[in-house]
Amino acid sequence: MMVRTCVAVAATTLIAGVAHAAPLTADQMLKQFNVVVNGSMTSTSHVDGRTYVGGDLSGGDYVQHLAQTPKSAYAGLTVRGNASGNLHVNGLGAVVGGNANGIIVNNGSTYIGGNASSSNFNGDAWVQGTASSVNFNGKQHAGSYSNVNNINNNKLTAKTAVMNSTLAASTTTSFTNVMNNMSTKLSALKGTAGSAVNFSNNDHQVTFSGKGDAHGVLVFDLTALDSKIFSTNTTDISFNLTNASTVIFNTDNKSLSLTANFNQAQALGSSLIWNFAGASSVTVNRTFGGQVLVADGTFSNQGGANIEGGVYAKSFIQNGEVHLQQFSGSLATAVPEAETSAMMLAGLGLLAFVARRRKSA
Secondary structure, three states: OHHHHHHHHHHHHHHHHHHHOOOOOHHHHHHHOOEEEOOOEEEOOEEOOOEEEOOOEEOOEEOOOHHHOOOOOOOOEEEOOOEEEEEEEOOOOEEEOOOEEEEEEOOOOEEEOOOEEOOEEOOOEEEEEEEEOOEEOOOEEEEEEEOOOOOOOOEOOOOOHHHHHHHHHOOOOOHHHHHHHHHHHHHOOOOOOOOEEEEEOOOOEEEEEEEOOOOOEEEEEOOOOHHHHOOOOOOEEEEEEEOOOEEEEEEOOOEEEEOOEEOOHHHHOOOEEEEEOOOOEEEEOOOEEEEEEEEEEEEEEOOOOOEEEEEEEEEEEEOOOEEEOOOOOOHHHHOOOHHHHHHHHHHHHHHHHHHHHHHHO
């Protein structure tokens, strides 16, 4: 009876650990966030879904499509550094670890770890430092006030449950580790047998062709072709993919720039992952489709080039919209998460132990 009880408890713990682990896996990051930046980000455009910035953030509009943004413990916008520059959050609130200057949060609770100035908060707001020339349109708290009216009517005596939840979530995941590990694991994948990159029309046209495996995974090894594909000579990129729900493109060039038309960007954006491993700079000048991973470099979309997918980079210079194309594939079928694999091995070991106990009994 005791052995059976141990097995049941262990199995429950195993399942719970996979489902409720606080730090996000790479797969969860892709599904919950539209943009993740480890360092700094500047924006002159908008992001449809949720955004995390590990450094400072200047400008931009966030959570443009609240209804389509996936559920998460994170706020609509999380900034570990300072937030400034005519910045708007349209849903799910914000967490700013540093100072906030010139930001507007139109919906949701806000936590500011430093000072807040020239800002508007239309939901509950907690400013740890000084609130200066701030409009509070909900319940509020600040360490001190300067040029703020009606501060006594709706004061908070403690952070709300929502604030505590989003604040706690803001530090649970090392996105640097998640992105670097993800990039390394994807880079180790071999190109799928039968996958091909065809050049036509004097190399102006590039077509990716291939068939997904039994799990729908299709991998393209572009390490010998990336500089040819990402060149001014390329004018059009197209795809001929069969039974592929998770499509991975691996490159290794340090600096890449694409000016070509990206056909089928909207249709395929949710299933493509571009792993620019080792790249220090990646720039696109036309609409681009897929989840863009530049774990150790800067990604830029210039000239109003939209991204149909997501951006996950060390730093981001945003000059075009990032449309919410939530990742619909599965990294677990391509590269099992280390935590999940370890738990599976532990579970198998436990079952083997139980089997031996029963045999000896």
